[in-house]
Amino acid sequence: MTKEEFTKMKQELEAEYLAIFKKTVAMHEVFLCRVAAHPILRKDLNFHVFLEYNQDLSVRGKNKKEKLEDFFKNMVKSADGVIVSGVKDVDDFFEHERTFLLEYHNRVKDASAKSDRMTRSHKSAADDYNRIGSSLYALGTQDSTDICKFFLKVSELFDKTRKIEARVSADEDLKLSDLLKYYLRESQAAKDLLYRRSRSLVDYENANKALDKARAKNKDVLQAETSQQICCQKFEKISESAKQELIDFKTRRVAAFRKNLVELAELELKHAKGNLQLLQNCLAVLNGDT
């Protein structure tokens, strides 16, 4: 590989690394801000330790056993979820939320996948510009007629354009795809919350039934009563926090979408203008030469 190719490749790799780094940093930031903004989670000790401890935290990753446990838990949960979702909710709010979230989740999943594909093909188009630029460069250096200057200029143009296009694709990825991916997972988390609530509702209803049965049989009434009380409390508590959380979810979602869409539009504009400037300059030079 020639020195130019080597430096070029190095630059490309650096740019890519930078883009990925920007993305990861943004995601972490969003996560931490969310935790900090939450009235209850922000008081968590683990969180404080994470923010304050100025030495290495040495977090241990999940070992195989734990991963297997997680896997089974997931399976049980999804099976349970199916059963529980059959139960109709008394509260309109939650019922509405449930249907909404289900639909929303599916659509976000779809949009996220398509957006991913779009940014990927944008990136490969930008890569093609790179190859075209180097071919034009080779043509320019080998040609003996006066067109060689022309080719060299166009090759330069393609190199610069390519950088812009790559940045466009990276920004689209950052603002749009990541946003959608995040909300995909958020909506999944919201769904999980609803599931937990439904689960507690089912438990509550079961406890009620058990109480009735106990009262009818006049056996273990106190036990049934206490368990019913617990379930009731649990259910009410979870309903309350769930309501709050879901409303927060909506506000957050709207705000996040707004921020990201605005930033996306601004960045697209900036890049398109930059690209236009570049192309017009190059055209002016080329037309002036001929």
Place this chain on the structure above:
Amino acid sequence: MAAEREPPPLMDGKPTDFEELEDGEDLFTSTVSTLESSPSSPEPASLPAEDISTNSNGPKPTEVVLDDDREDLFAEATEEVSLDSPEREPILSSEPSPAVTPVTPTTLITPRIESKSISAPVIFDRSREEIEEEANGDIFDIEIGVSDPEKVGDGMNAYMAYRVTTKTSLSMFSKSEFSVKRRFSDFLGLHSKLASKYLHVGYIVPPAPEKSIVGMTKVKVGKEDSSSTEFVEKRRAALERYLQRTVKHPTLLQDPDLRQFLESSELPRAVNTQALSGAGILRMVNKAADAVNKMTIKMNESDAWFEEKQQQFENLDQQLRKLHASVEALVCHRKELSANTAAFAKSAAMLGNSEDHTALSRALSQLAEVEEKIDQLHQEQAFADFYMFSELLSDYIRLIAAVKGVFDHRMKCWQKWEDAQITLLKKRETEAKMMVANKPDKIQQAKNEIREEIEEWEAKVQQGERDFEQISKTIRKEVGRFEKERVKDFKTVIIKYLESLVQTQQQLIKYWEAFLPEAKAIA
């Protein structure tokens, strides 16, 4: 201008040559300097005397014979040619294919070898270079368009007919604007006729678009989908470019076959272009034989220019192929991008629908619309990528193959000349042996025979040499023209392509600017 012409042998001071030239001079003052479109025919008759005189190493009698032939040819000429000076003659006559200046009236072209009569007078008092320059200026005016592809016939015998429209102010055409219907095999037939006439003398004949069995079959079967319409459009554009390139060539423009192609409403069906016909198989055999020959011919290249140029063209070919591959990848990816953007647009619209916050919902729908418009933009850009950039490159790759073919013909010409020289040598040896042998009985007859053969071969050697010089000269000129054309072509097309990119960016700016307030309006 005069640089590339051979100096008149007049100046050489060789007594024999001088005498011959006088003959030539006399000859020319009473003949028409023809506008024959046959640049060189196997007949020695149409070649000038000058070449013979400079290069001949044979005895005089041969030349006299040739002069006589030429006299016969030109005897039927109907008008005088006004030549300014003897110096002009070598110029005029050594160019086998003069370019016609459009201003001179009714210059009809004699058909190749078929008839020996020159039917129209020509007033020729300019050098060829001047005429060519004029041809490149605004007097050279011919526009060709290929349009309206329509399907004729049904089933497997169906074909696409294209309308070829010519607008011209050239006087050699009977009308100034006319159009005819042609099918693809007609174009191929035209190309094969032009190639058979001009390629072996060194003219770069633009190659016709390629056959495509898959594409045509889809059209024949009647599938009305986007890929077959794309195929037809691609072919139409390719045919248009092919014709435009062909008429830009001043020599080919004179060809009667070309004129017949552009003008006459009925054209004999060119069956020889079918792949499985007798001619097609012959072509394949010839191609194989040529490939073998190329490997075996070892040519002593006396002219460094040719070697250099060949190397240059090799390099250019490689570079263009690489570039072409990258551009094709770009086209492919852009089409992909366009499809994915469309899918995303739909998905975003659905998301917007299910979103219950009204402002956000509206913003999402707007985003979907923007993305849909952008998808259209990408598609148009992909078309531009393809039709401008990619097709230009593939055209030039094929043209360079034609150029390489021309160089190969030169090699073959040289080979013929070499072979003739070798045979002549052998015949001379036989003669010498016979002289020494001294057998009285059959000697006189045998001697005459061998003498005749020697004369014949000497003529062939001279012919070979003349042909070789001719083809070398033609190739030089053609390559020069080709390079100029190439530079011009590339510059125009690339600038057009960049302008299309500019337009795309401007549209993008417009769309995103429209979207931005919507996004900001999300409460």
